[in-house]
Amino acid sequence: AICSPKMLSKSSQNALRYLNACKSAQVAQQRWFFTLQNQRIQPFALQKVQARQFSIDDDSHSDFSPQSKIAGSADITQHIDQTIKDNDVVVFMKGTKKMPNCGFSQYVVACLRVYGVKDFKDVNVLADEQ
Known part of the structure; x- marks a missing residue:
């Protein structure tokens, strides 16, 4: 006879829940990989992006040049x-x-300091007019 989860101890119930969650995650991962292989779902990084074309019309107003x-x-x-x-x-x-x-600028400065580069020139692209 099959026992119900209510008949199990707390630790056994938790173990059963964990195994079911692991199995569900494994099945979901297999399904995602399968659909990826069949190209039903394609990650954004793999999608082809079409080149943009801009109109260069001589009749256009100078504001749009x-x-x-x-x-x-x-x-x-x-x-x-x-x-x-x-x-x-x-x-x-x-x-x-x-x-x-x-954040990226802060990360670069931190990386340079970690590697011992303390004397470097910083150019503030937001304030420097050139």
Whole structure:
């Protein structure tokens, strides 16, 4: 005869629940893998993204024409090149090494400190006009 879960001890009930949960998780994982193999479900990273096309129509209003806010891009390139040549390590980041403005910048500063890089040039891309 099959015993009901009520007839089992607390520890046996917990063990039974754990085994059922493990079995359910294993079945779910197998189903997900199977559907992935059959390409019914495709992760976002594997999806093909179609290239975007922009209209370049001569009849378009000048407000919609491409505009560049960067004046003197050669000067900016020279400034960046000189900054890189003058320093062993340069980090172009949001904020400064003493006060990063985003999590990624903070993480980069922490990584550099862990590896012993204490003297590096930080360029705040949010404040620097160039």
